[in-house]
Amino acid sequence: MPTTEPARPAHHFVAGIGAGPANLSLAALGEDLLPGGLPLFERQPGPAWHPGLLGAHSRLQTSWVKDLVTLVDPRNRLSFLNYLVQTGRIYAFLNAQFDAIPRVEYARYLGWAASELGTVRYGTAIHEIRFADRFELVGADGPVATAEHLVLGLGTHPEVPPCLPPGGLPGVVLAERLDATLAGDSGATGGQVIVVGGGQTGAEAVLSLVRRGVRDIRWLGRRHWFAPLDDSPPANDFYRPAYQRFFHNLPDDVRHAYVGAQVLTSDGVSLETLQEIYRANYEGYLRDGRAPVMILPGRDVVRAGARDGVVTLWCRRASGGSERHTAHLVVLATGRRPAPLPLSAGLAELVELDGAGDPIVDHDYSIRWKHAPRHRIFVQNRGRLSHGLADPNLSLLPVRSAIILNTLLDRPAFTIRDEQVYTMWA
């Protein structure tokens, strides 16, 4: 009886892992340029952008002009403007007069772009990348594809304070699980709730609790004050291709210092969100004689425990000393870190690392490794220290994609123009 050989996985010129905005931007700009387009392997079962963090009132912190393509190719069919026209919403959208668009609208736009592209393979988590003359992408049931080049757009995952046990604690939830937790437990809105994290996600969790009628919220975080996002013109100078070029050529220690100094241009809280919290406190005081949100900056959670349905957090105070807080529900919004690269041990050994043990990201977002000249590995959203704070954000997605495509195609398929820079950084 003839034996049938298992089908060999399809071979691609370049394959992407992850179908978040970073790789969707690359796929959109490369649609007609890359042989076979850009297949993307995505572990989620369908389109989803930060599910659980798309609350009704949450807004994008970036202009919608900074979509997947427009900054380098405004005529591309996958622009946000074309999405509005194709879905018939352009007039309603204009009439709604948004200063900042709802996050849920951006998620819909990404889903639309992915479906137009038709190259996303959902429900395909890549567990390991191997290399033997070509890259092999291995999923749960074995190899799913091979490729000459790779682009890793794996995004980030939530960071948890090191004092929490790896399996978590009862009564402690990540911010993205807050809505689901409250939906499944009507008693969760009674009593005291603690939100840990002084960034945008923490602030939104606070507001979400306020809107659900929670009257005793403690909002604590490490920052000395829960500062607003700096969206001023000089701050936005850091989000220009000209600045990225300048930044990438600085010495390591200077880049580290600059990222620290500029952090509020990226990780601050939207002014409107802060205003809403302060107004909720003011109105709560008028109505009940009591403000619902106690604001506790300069607190570092150093120990946590749970007993009899009560979570206790021990905090070190920046002003000196320590204190203890208890609640029946604790919400963690304590930052995000890049997802680990799923490289096989053999491949990881061939990658050049910096002093902190991270791959070295070159100017074109490729990482240095033994066979790099013939088989590139590009990384998206891992260049905070090499390219500056625009890298983990949506601001310059198409610019980064264009730079990657120019290298992949070995020709200047895109020209990145950034004229009239009035600031002399050096």
Ligand SMILES: Cc1cc2nc3c(=O)[nH]c(=O)nc-3n(C[C@H](O)[C@H](O)[C@H](O)COP(=O)(O)OP(=O)(O)OC[C@H]3O[C@@H](n4cnc5c(N)ncnc54)[C@H](O)[C@@H]3O)c2cc1C
């Ligand atoms: C709630 C929230 C709001 C934000 N809002 C803004 C904003 O307004 N403006 C701004 O500039 N920035 C914003 N950011 C920051 C940043 O722009 C976004 O996180 C953005 O989604 C990053 O895009 P990405 O494609 O790099 O990663 P992600 O969007 O995280 O996408 C990565 C994808 O890779 C998939 N994946 C990961 N590992 C694997 C694997 N092994 N196999 C298969 N698939 C895998 C994931 O499922 C995910 O879909 C926000 C971040 C958060 C958390």
